[in-house]
Amino acid sequence: MQKMLNIISNVLRGSANRNGSRVVVASRTYADFTPQATFDIKKCDLHKLEEGPPLQAVLTREEGLQYYRTMQVMRRMELKADQLYKQKIIRGFCHLYDGQEACAVGIESGINRTDHLITAYRAHGYTLTRGGTVREIMAELTGRRGGIAKGKGGSMHMYAKHFYGGNGIVGAQVPLGAGVALACKYQGKNELCVCLYGDGAANQGQIFETYNMAALWKLPCIFICENNKYGMGTSVERAAASTDYYKRGDFIPGLRVDGMDILCVREATKFAAEHCRSGKGPILMELQTYRYHGHSMSDPGISYRTREEIQEVRSKSDPISLLKDRMISNNMASVEELKEIDVEVRKEIEDAAQFATTDPEPPLxxxxxxxxxxxxxxxxxxxxxxxxxxxxx
Structure with a gap:
């Protein structure tokens, strides 16, 4: 009996073709999986709002697989960038995004592709979600002609359609984002601008000046503070008298969101986008997230926090693991299926790295x-x- 079970198991796993290579035979069909499921999500803290985003989110199997793949591409791309930097193939400034993937993918899934986005120098993830390819991003990091900015911008200056960078000056992208939002209102296309900055930039005067103008003119702007707990090497508690960044707009409504849960980020972004499109003016979101690397590649990231702290976040709150566990436990995907995605992603990253190290540099x-x-x-x-x-x- 056991022998018969083993034979059936081997048939289901795969069979060899005439050339001797393995042909995988799926043991489960699409019909075997749950097409969609509803999940409870964490309630957002609210400022000057009577009600906030819903406490439940619907996720389809197709969406889940797409989110999982995109976050894995981001994660692997940043790990490869870390490797190339240590090999001195990538030079200069380089700020990695691993750990914060749910922010970028969640925001993108809550707005339209015709909406606009501007961010600071931790920009690789947003370059990907805004339409850049892994090859273009990796080639830009190595300063090659095939880079998304022709090899002239590097890590901090990447651009795509409706994406205005990648800005190297701390906080300077915020007034620029308000300018984009003003253009959206002026042109009357029902578009908005997502304007991102970090907790380290949140204390800058130009940000408060921008809040004021955006509120006065009712600009369709979603201000988003990606609070990854540390501005360079300084914890938020040592840098800010108030760490309630979602309340910093004072007269601007605000949300504090679990930035490690892609569904929380997506639903909050949809809520914020509807607020802007209805003519109510700007809204402020604080995404509570975490970066696994240091501030930049010149920062080991463990002189002001412990390895145990980083490992605890990885084990309890990792955005990719959270989505993976949800999908598997609700029969929306199999372990084998997600492993296949992982293999595809690793190959895509390796191919991009090969291109980024062989493509010629831009000529004089x-x-x-x-x-x-x-x-x-x-x-x-x-x-x-x-x-x-x-x-x-």
Missing amino acids: EDLCNHIFSNEPPMEVRGTNPWAKLKSIS
Whole structure:
């Protein structure tokens, strides 16, 4: 009897084709899985709001697989960037996003692709969700011609359609985001701007000035503070008299959201987007999240926090593990299916890394190209004051 069970099990796992390679035969069909499920999610803390996002979220199997794959791509991409940086293939500044994947994927799933987004220098994840490819991002990190900014921007300056970076100056993207939101209102297209910054930037004066203008003009802007608990090497408790970042807008309504749960982030973003589109003006969200790496690659990340603290967050609150456990425990996916996705993702990352290390660097004659879009060429004085270069759009 046991022998017969083993034979059946081997048939279900796979069979060899004529060339000797393995052909996987799925033991479960799509019909075997739960097509969608409803999950209880954590209640958001509210500021100047009578009601907040729902306490339940519906997740379809298709959405779950998509979210899982995108978060895994982000995670593996950042781990590969860490490796290439330590090999000195990536140089300069490099701020990694692993641990915060639920923020980027959750926000993207709560807005439209025609909406706009601007962020600080921890930008690799948002470049991906806004339409950049892994190859383009990795090539930009290594300064190659095939990079998303032609190899001229590097880690902190990546752009895509409706995505305005990747900004290197702390907090400076916030007033720019309000300007994008003003353009949205002026053009009357029912679009909005998501404007992201970190807890380290949250104490900057220009942010409060922007709150004021956005509230006065009722701009369709979602201000989002990604509170990953540390601004560079300083904990939020040592840096801010009030760590209730969602209340910082004062007269602007606010939400504090579990930023490690993609469903919490998605539902809160949908709620915030509806608030903006209905003409009520800006809204502020604080996403409580965590970064596994240090502030940047020059920061080991363990001089101001313990390895045990990082490991505890990984074991209890990891955004990818949380989604994976939900899907498996509710029969929305199998362990084998998710492992297949993991294998595909690893291959995609390795292929992108291969491209990023072999693609040529931009030639010197490209130095002044791509300065403006749809503008006539202009003369640019080079490092030699007698040499004139021409930009080419």
